[in-house]
Structures are given as structure tokens and as C-alpha cells.
Amino acid sequence: MSKFIDDHQKLEIKPRHMDFPFGSLKKVKFFDNNIYKSAFMVGMSAGFPVGEGEFLASVRNYRDQVTSPNLKKQVKGFIGQEGHHSHQHIKINEELDRLGYNTKKIDRSFRKTNEKYIVPRSNKFRLAHTVCYEHLTGIMGEFALDQxxxxEGMEDPFKDLMLWHCVEEVEHKSVAYDVYMETVGDLKYLHRVMMLTITLLSFRLTKYMFSMAFTSKNWASLKDLSGFISWMFGKGGMWRSLRKPFMEFFKEGFHPWADGGLEFIEKWERELARPEQNKSTKEYRLANPS
Ligand SMILES: [Fe+2]
Ligand SMILES: [Fe+2]
Known part of the structure; x- marks a missing residue:
């Protein structure tokens, strides 16, 4: 077994209770003054409350079948972290609507789709679907923390939210996978569900981005669209850079911690975290005397 897989067993997964100054978000084009880059982020944020609710529910279905004491603890931490992510995204989504977006439209439509096509399926499918999403959020989180x-160019409150979300996605990146392997263990099925998941996610994020750019009434900019395309698909862009870690999922002997990841958590703690936004620190208490 890889040394990294051993290391992560000791990792304590605990939600950090944050307080971000979302009210200070200023511009509708809050990301690099680019409507498509901003709308892409808005689409993601708008989908999180429903998506993460489904992740929790699908893992909860198997919670009682988990026997490893360490994994039981990690499941508890995973549930706490995802619940808190949804809570923070609901808050920022309200601010995004104040700027001119309509995140409620996405929330409503995604909720309907989830209730109609995901919830009625088998527990096995729902857990496999969550494992696939957790791989995608884990590799995206590592990429954002690494690069x-x-x-760059994103207003601070949104950026701080995303970096905190990224670090916790890295921390719990193997929880759903380990639950699946302990209770179901069907890899062929998991790989098939991944192909479906990546196809639907790519379609959905594209649709949400255009929908949010239109509702903001700022969509008519070819310059912004071409800026988005090179940010996503150009050299060093997210799409190209994530191809390799995405494909790792299908390799024999894959585990989310096989190539490590603790270094990204340490980097966030050392360079990117703002203790004054974390309710359990003395910096927060000093900045917010009750
Ligand atoms: Fe999350
Ligand atoms: Fe997650």
C-alpha cells in the first residue's frame, strides 16, 4: 500500500466554521472582469446546495454498514464538512443574486432533476455517483490550491470561499470511495458511472454558465467568451490540466490518496488561510468581540 494511503488514515476530518464577508462582493463580473468566468463560478456555486445534499444522503445510506472505526469517524467529518459547504454557498448565492444573477433558478431546476433522476435510483448508483463527484471535486481542489x-483576479470573498471549499474537498476526497470499496466494491460499475457523471456534469456546467451570463444581462462580450475558453481549455487551463488526474481513476490500484495530497492542505494552512475568517481562532474573536 502507498505510504500516502497510510498517512491519510491519520488525517482528522473536521469542519471549519467560517465567516466570510460576502456582503463586500462588488461587481457582477467579480472574476477577472470576465462575465463568463464569473458566470461559470456562479453556476457551480448555485448547484452546490442540492449536489452536496445528495452526496450526504447517498453516503448516509451506507453509514451503518461501515465497520472500520477510522472510516466511521471520517464519514462523520465528511458529513459535517459538506453540510457546512452548502450553508456557505446558500449565503453567497444570495449575494450573487443581489449582483444580478438568478441562482434560485438553477437551484430549482437542479432540485427537480435530482429528485426525478437520481434519488429514485438504487443506493448503489447514488453512492457510486457521489464517489465520482468526490473524485472530480478532489482533483479540482488540488489543482486550485497548487496553481x-x-x-487570479477573483474578488476576495469568493476566492476565500473557494479555497476553503477546495482544501476540505481534498481532506475528505477518499471518504465516499472508501465507503464504496468497503460496502459495494464493484469497480467496473463505478467506472461506468464515472463516464456518465463527467458527461452530465460538463453539459450542466456549460448550460448553467450561459444561463447565468444571460440573466446578468452582460453576456454580449466575445472578448470575455474567448478569455473563458483560454482559461478553461488553453495551456495550463483547468480542462487540460485535469485530464491526467481524471484518468487515474480508471487505473488498476487507484486510490484517491495514492499520489498524496496532504501537501495541498499544508499549503493552504501556511499561505492561503485567513484565520480571522475561522470562528474557532483567536484572530476571529479579536476581530469580532461580542
Ligand atoms: Fe463540498
Ligand atoms: Fe466533497
Missing amino acids: PKLL
Whole structure:
């Protein structure tokens, strides 16, 4: 077994209770003054409350079948972290609507789709679907923490939210996978579900981005669209850079921690975290005397 897989067993997964100054978000084009880059982020943020609710529900279905004491603890941490992510995204989504977006439209439509096509399926499918999403959020999180240029030009409250979300996605990246392997263990099925998941996610994120750019009434900019295309698909862009870690999922002996990842958590703690936004720190208490 890889040394990294051993290391992560000791990792304590605990939600950090944050307080971000979302009210200070200023511009509708809050990301690099580019409507498509901003709308892409808005689409993602708008989908999180429903998506993460489904992740929790699908893992909860198997919670009682988990026997490893360490994994039981990690499941508890995973549920706490995802619940808190949804809570923070609901808050920022309200601010995004104040700027001119309509995140409620996405929330409503995604909720209907989830209730109609995902919830009625088998527990096995729902868990496999969550494992696939957790692989995608884990590799995206590592990429954003590793390459700070990715979020360059983003207003601080959104950027701080995303980096905190990224670090916790890295921390719990193997929880759903380990639950699946302990209770179901069907890899062929998991790989098939991944192909479906990546196809639907790519379609959905594209649709949400255009929908949010239109509702903001700022969509008519070819310059912004071409800026988005090179940010996503150009050299060093997210799409190209994630191809390799995405494909790792299908390799024999794959595990989310096989190539490590603790270094990204340490980097966030050392260079990117703002203790004054974390409710459990003395910096927060000093900045917010009750
Ligand atoms: Fe999350
Ligand atoms: Fe997650």
C-alpha cells in the first residue's frame, strides 16, 4: 500500500466554521472582469446546495454498514464538512443574486432533476455517483490550491470561499470511495458511472454558465467568451490540466490518496488561510468581540 494511503488514515476530518464577508462582493463580473468566468463560478456555486445534499444522503445510506472505526469517524467529518459547504454557498448565492444573477433558478431546476433522476435510483448508483463527484471535486481542489493563478483576479470573498471549499474537498476526497470499496466494491460499475457523471456534469456546467451570463444581462462580450475558453481549455487551463488526474481513476490500484495530497492542505494552512475568517481562532474573536 502507498505510504500516502497510510498517512491519510491519520488525517482528522473536521469542519471549519467560517465567516466570510460576502456582503463586500462588488461587481457582477467579480472574476477577472470576465462575465463568463464569473458566470461559470456562479453556476457551480448555485448547484452546490442540492449536489452536496445528495452526496450526504447517498453516503448516509451506507453509514451503518461501515465497520472500520477510522472510516466511521471520517464519514462523520465528511458529513459535517459538506453540510457546512452548502450553508456557505446558500449565503453567497444570495449575494450573487443581489449582483444580478438568478441562482434560485438553477437551484430549482437542479432540485427537480435530482429528485426525478437520481434519488429514485438504487443506493448503489447514488453512492457510486457521489464517489465520482468526490473524485472530480478532489482533483479540482488540488489543482486550485497548487496553481493560484487559476483564481487570479477573483474578488476576495469568493476566492476565500473557494479555497476553503477546495482544501476540505481534498481532506475528505477518499471518504465516499472508501465507503464504496468497503460496502459495494464493484469497480467496473463505478467506472461506468464515472463516464456518465463527467458527461452530465460538463453539459450542466456549460448550460448553467450561459444561463447565468444571460440573466446578468452582460453576456454580449466575445472578448470575455474567448478569455473563458483560454482559461478553461488553453495551456495550463483547468480542462487540460485535469485530464491526467481524471484518468487515474480508471487505473488498476487507484486510490484517491495514492499520489498524496496532504501537501495541498499544508499549503493552504501556511499561505492561503485567513484565520480571522475561522470562528474557532483567536484572530476571529479579536476581530469580532461580542
Ligand atoms: Fe463540498
Ligand atoms: Fe466533497
